[in-house]
Amino acid sequence: MRPIALPFAIAALAPALLLLAGCDNSGSNVEAALASSSVDNSPTAHALPVLTRGRLVLPAVADHPAVAYFTLANQGDSPAIVTNVVIEGTTNATMHETVGGTMQSLPTATIPAGGLLNFEPGGKHVMVDGVSPSLIVNQKVAATLTLADGRRVLGKLTVESQGLDDAAGAADSAMSGMKM
Numbered sequence: 001m002r003p004i005a006l007p008f009a010i011a012a013l014a015p016a017l018l019l020l021a022g023c024d025n026s027g028s029n030v031e032a033a034l035a036s037s038s039v040d041n042s043p044t045a046h047a048l049p050v051l052t053r054g055r056l057v058l059p060a061v062a063d064h065p066a067v068a069y070f071t072l073a074n075q076g077d078s079p080a081i082v083t084n085v086v087i088e089g090t091t092n093a094t095m096h097e098t099v100g101g102t103m104q105s106l107p108t109a110t111i112p113a114g115g116l117l118n119f120e121p122g123g124k125h126v127m128v129d130g131v132s133p134s135l136i137v138n139q140k141v142a143a144t145l146t147l148a149d150g151r152r153v154l155g156k157l158t159v160e161s162q163g164l165d166d167a168a169g170a171a172d173s174a175m176s177g178m179k180m
């Protein structure tokens with residue numbers, strides 16, 4: 001996939017690029033995920049990966065994309081490859097990754113054998129379009145992840161608001177609008 005540069009001159013011309021600019025950076029926190037996970041870590045050959053800490057962050061500005069984050073734990077003894085994400089109450093979900101301030105789409109994402117894969121602000125995340133206006137904060141929506149071997153991982157995402165304390169700025173810029 002082609003990295004997408006962030007210049008505003010370009011981004012302003014293309015809403016799809018503009019929203020890609022919205023991912024800020026924060027550190028990964030694998031240890032915290034492990035510590036807070038209720039997943040049984042004993043490896044099992046054909047265990048289905050488990051989705052935890054799922055959240056769907058609504059856009060501050062109507063008609064902008066939402067973004068989904070979650071942690072995937074693979075208890076199996078071989079890598080699990082996520083190829084598709086579907087989220088209830090939305091029309092389209094696409095895996096993305098932010099690397100060094102640029103955004104790439106992520107056709108697949110691999111959960112290592114016996115390990116974790118985090119979708120989190122500043123790293124891998126899921127861009128979500130067509131969010132139903134009926135979704136409300138604290139509601140749980142279903143997420144269905146398809147794996148390369150055809151298996152499906154079902155999980156729940158808690159709907160969150162990203163807050164409207166800077167609504168004017170957010171309206172000016174999808175970058176602010178996507179800020180976490």
Ligand SMILES: [Cu+2]
Nearest residue numbers: 020096103127
């Ligand atoms: Cu993105």
